[in-house]
Amino acid sequence: MSGSLRPSSSTWRRAASVMLVAGWTRPSAAALSPPPAEGFRLLLLQRASSQGFMPNAHVFPGGMLDAADRSSDWLRLFAPHQGPPRFGLGPDSLGRASFPVVPDVRPDEDPAAMPDDVALRICAIREAFEEAGVLLLRPRGPRSNQGSEALKPGRTLEPPPGLADWRASVRSDPRRFLHLCAHLDCTPDIWALHDWNVWITPNSPQLSRRFDTMFYLCCLSEPPLIYPDLSEVVHSQWSSPSEATRSFISKDIWLAPPQFYELKRLENFASLSDLHTFCLDRASEGVERWMPVLLFTADGRIELLPGDELYLEDSDFLEKTLSTEKKIEEVMKEGRKFHRILIYNRYLYHIHVTIPPKFKHVYPKNYVASKSHL
Incomplete structure (x- = not known):
């Protein structure tokens, strides 16, 4: 018997999360301890205790999809160098798993609205800015999919003057994220986000909200400075997968099962280069929905x-x-x-x-x- 998520139900909410992985040359904080095997670190954000969903948990940046992330107004920002509807992304890969079936819901009925995987990338990038002050943007202009630059980990943009004001504005109205990108003459760097996995919140008496969350992975050549918003997010840390596992076991941090699983999956990779190459090699394969x-x-x-x-x-x-x-x-x-x-x-x-x-x-x-x- 197949299972369908009800189109009219508000039980499942579409969401996106980005696992920010960065190369690392800084010494370990515990100088006397042997360095972890992985040559990269992953950004973890601690949610505030006041949050209704997973309070105090350490998570990856992310949040709910907003109508503004689908808006056809993004077309003029990507133009004229990247054409709709996919702006140079590979083939759509969101529909790999048959269970549960997720309906294609377009509340705005706008035929020019962003495709799901474009909108979800914009959502993840917007949330990374709102929660951590990280700008995964690239200057507008022609983008080549060829050559050595396309094969290297990306970089983030320096935060603009008035970061706090911009972030407050975007948090109160997600449509303002497009205005910020236009102000900086940039587009969301949707090409730097690699498909990773989809997690759907299971039925559980402990969870009042359920999400259908697309997980992306983004490789960065170096870790950007993090500015927690001190509202939804109260703390940040860069940890290797093995460091995060030890912190979890010692009860210094708490990880929900999906985040723990993904950290253990990342332990398969010895370096940022290995991980980035892996993402590029499987770019057309798509993701599972679990x-x-x-x-x-x-x-x-x-x-x-x-x-x-x-x-x-x-x-x-x-x-x-x-x-x-x-x-x-x-x-x-x-x-x-x-x-x-x-x-x-x-x-x-x-x-x-x-x-x-x-x-x-x-x-x-x-x-x-x-x-x-x-």
Whole structure:
């Protein structure tokens, strides 16, 4: 039975997030500790405790898609050098997975509105500016898809004078982001954002809001300065995937399962160059769309992901969960085909993957924390 997200429902909200990864030459803050294996760092933002969704969590920059991100007014800013509707992006790759089905909803009915993957990129770039003061923009003008420059990690634009005023203006009215780009004679650097994955919030009694979130990855040659807005975001840090994992285990930060999974996936890469080349090589492959199915056990829960032997593509699980009186370890002994996150408590996750990845992507290596953390 296939599952469809209801077009008329406000349960799922479209959103976009960007994983900002930067090359790193600065010494580790803990000078006496050995440097992490990865030669890059990832930006994590701590959400304010006052936020209704995932308060205090460390997340990637991102937020909800706004009508302003779809506006046909962006056409005049991309013109005359990049033509609609895709402005030089590769083929549309948002529709890879069959479950759950996400309807194509265009509330404004504007035939000239931005395609979904363009609008979602603009959304992620706008949110990075609102939350972190980072401008993923490029000067207007001809853009070549050829040559060495197209194969290098990007750079951010220096924040404009009056950053706080511009950010307050954009936060109060997302349409002002287009005005900022026009003022700077720039376009959102949609070409620097690489498709990575789609996560759909599962049905859970702990979550009052549910999002259909496109995750992008953006490689930067060096880390930009971060200016948390001190409203939605109260703190920022650049961490390697392994550093972030250690901080999570030691309870210095809290990560939701999707962010933890993506950090563990990034541990497959030894350098920024390797990661950037990987993104370029699979640019036409597209992404998967994952809605975890929750299996509550006697001592925790398991988040089942597509491909797992217990994962069911059934519309019932858009609004329901599974449960068992067995413990996590008992469930694990009964299976072999795994794609799942084991959640023992708020700060102890295990990842088990025994299936091959799709679309030339990579999955995390199996990860099991020390039993002393139980």
